[in-house]
Amino acid sequence: MIPVESFRGRRVAVFGLGGSGLATAEALIAGGADVVAWDDGEAARAVAAKRGIPVEHLEGIGWASLAALVLAPGVPLTHPKPHWTVALAAEHGVKVIGDIELFAIERRAVCPSAPFVAITGTNGKSTTTALIVHLLRHAGRDVEIGGNIGPAVLGLKPLQPGRHYVIECSSFQIDLAPSLDPTVGIHLNLSEDHLDRHGTMANYAAIKERLVAAAETAVVGVDDSLSAAIADRIEQRGGRVVRVSNRRPLAAGVYFDHGHLVEASTGSATVVGDLGGIGSLRGAHNGQNAAAAVAAVRALGVDVRTIMAGLRTFPGLAHRMEQVGRLNHVLFVNDSKATNADSTAQALASFERIYWIAGGKPKSGGITTLERFFPKVAKAYLVGAATEEFAATLEGEVPFERSGTIATALEDATRDAQADDAAEPVVLLSPACASYDQFKNFEVRGDHFRDLVRAIPGVAPVGPGA
Template sequence: MTPVTSFAGKTVALFGLGGSGLATALALKEGGARVIACDDNPAKMAEANAKGIETADLRNADWSQFSSLILSPGVPLTHPEPHWSAKLAREAGVEIIGDIELFCRERAKIAPNAPFVAITGTNGKSTTTALIAHILREAGRDVQMGGNIGTAILSLGLPADNRIHVIECSSFQIDLAPSLSPTIGVHLNLSPDHIDRHGTMELYAAIKERLVAKAGLAVIGVDDPLSRAIADSCEAKGVNVARVSVEPLGVKGVFADGETLVGVTTSDAAPIANLSGISSLRGAHNAQNAAAAVAIALALNVSPEQIRSGLHTFPGLPHRMEEVGRIGATLFINDSKATNADSTEKALKSFDDIFWILGGKAKEGGIELLTSYFSKIRKAYLIGAASDEFATTLGDDVPHVHCGTLDKAVAQAAEDAQTLGSPAVVLLSPACASYDQFPNYEMRGNHFRDLVRALPGIEAKGA
């Protein structure tokens, strides 16, 4: 835990007692603050009480006593409209911040030079966060990894000069962290997502830019126009920028030349590592993720030899183009984390002869941007609420069948793929949220994995 001593003696309101919210309340209390917490779920309130956290209905609170409102990142700050707790805080002139901001203030107080790597982007941020943490650990560094990827930031160890915090940040978390100024800030890419929570694409991009705007080094992916604009904007303001790309670079950074990662300095360009044969980093999108990780590792004085070793031993993350197993020449891939078309595009780029399982709760735009990849798809298996909409988009270009459930889709896709008589891929990459049939993408991916591992003749990976 990182006790938040910078709030000692203060009284703070806290709304949202999920995993990170409860961890934040405990860290504040441990640091000497008085916390009055609230949640819409009475069970969460009871759980907090049992751990010694004071709770109350903040609607009836005296807001003049609060120095701050600590808001869970899952609670709307501005759009589609501010949560009632945010409205009350603003009316009382109380600042609204989140757990990332609390960490930043504590770091500034107790260890201002502690290495802090913060990673964001619409897609790929979890893989990049896990990859850089893995490379650093393999190189013998003391690494604390968390944030949006899993462990709440205040549940991690204290910031210290010999300890590196590697933290994934969502746009919601950045929006609640006005003093965010990491040692290394990483922005990977931008595509439409969470517009319901940020109002416009321009506001979404502006929030993402905040993570790198005050970084000691800004590592920025430049393979989309909005991210290129962020890199140019930061550089114009005097930020030290290293660009990453899957195209050749003529400026400082790291780029992917096919499967070779090339480092570019002001004086030369030299190959650093090769991704050939690393199944956990398959595809151009992972080449960009790996290029970002290499740029970070080099900045933290990790040797090229240690970087290469870390890349080759990286196990990958569940639900992100995860190899589940094989039946003969048929490979089964769990890409349940692909909850929008932009993310699914990465998977479709990476394979041929695809038996594609897709569907769920559709995002804005559906799968229209994927039409150029339809020639790679042997057959599509539609599940969930988006089935009719997606069937219309697939039209006569892609043979498809309405399966309804993931169980039926896996069984049919496995049978069809094995009749092909040549290498094929059964790919779960839904391009949709899971909420119509599963509580989250993890449970959807876990169910896919269980279904595949139950197939006759499966050679399961990691079972």
């Protein structure tokens, strides 16, 4: 745990008692704050009370006495309308922050020399985060990982000068962290997502920009116009920017070129990584992820030889292009983390002969933007609430079955892929949908798929780098 001593002796309200909320309340209490916590769910309140966290409804607590309201990231801040606690905070002039902001405040106060790497982007941030951690650990560094991936940030080991904190940040978390100042801030890309939470694309982009705006080194993907503009603005203000791309060479920065990662500066270009044959980093989209990770660890002083060796041993990220098994010539890939069409596009672009399991709770736009990949899809197997919407898009373009569930879809896809004489037909779970119609979250969905695949007689596991 990281005790938050910056609020010692002051009263702080915490709303939302899931994993991050519980860790936040305990870290504040450990640091000497007077905490009052609440959650609309009775079960969550019971868990908090059992852990010694003071639980009291926040409506009548005397808001004028509060130093801050710490909000769980899933609680609406502005859209579709502010949560009732946010409205009360505004009425009484109480600042509203999140656990990432508490971490940033405490790091500045206690241990500003502790390297802090923060990562965001619409797509690719979890893979990039995991790869940075892997490369740093391969270099012998003491590394903690958390935030939007893994443990809540305040549940990590206490701040120490040599300890690196690699923190994945969602837009929800950044929105609650006005003073983010990482050692290395990484922004990968921007595409339409979470507009129900942020209102407009301009507001969404501005929130993402906050993560890199005050970073000592800003690593910014420049393959979309909004992100390229972010890099330009930071540079114009005199900030240090390292641009990354998986689409074109750069005069300065790190870019992906025909399987190689190239670091360019002052008229020279050096190969700093080779992704050839690394199954866990297959696909052009992983060129951007790897380029950003390499730029980050280079900024932290990791040498090229260590990077090269570390890339070769990267096991990949669960649920993101995760190779989970092989049955003769058929490869099974768990891409359950692909909860929108842009993320699924990266998976479809990575394979040539695909038996595609798609569907769940649909998002705005469905899969119409994926039409350019339809020639790669031998057949689609539709599941969940999106079935009819996706069927209408695929009609006349891609053969499909209404499979209903992932178990049935896997059975159907395995049958068809085994009969395919292509060199490597791929059974791909890449839903392009949220999971909430049939599963608690994408992790549960991906675990279910992986378990089903490994229960198929004759399936062999696929290891790192395969």
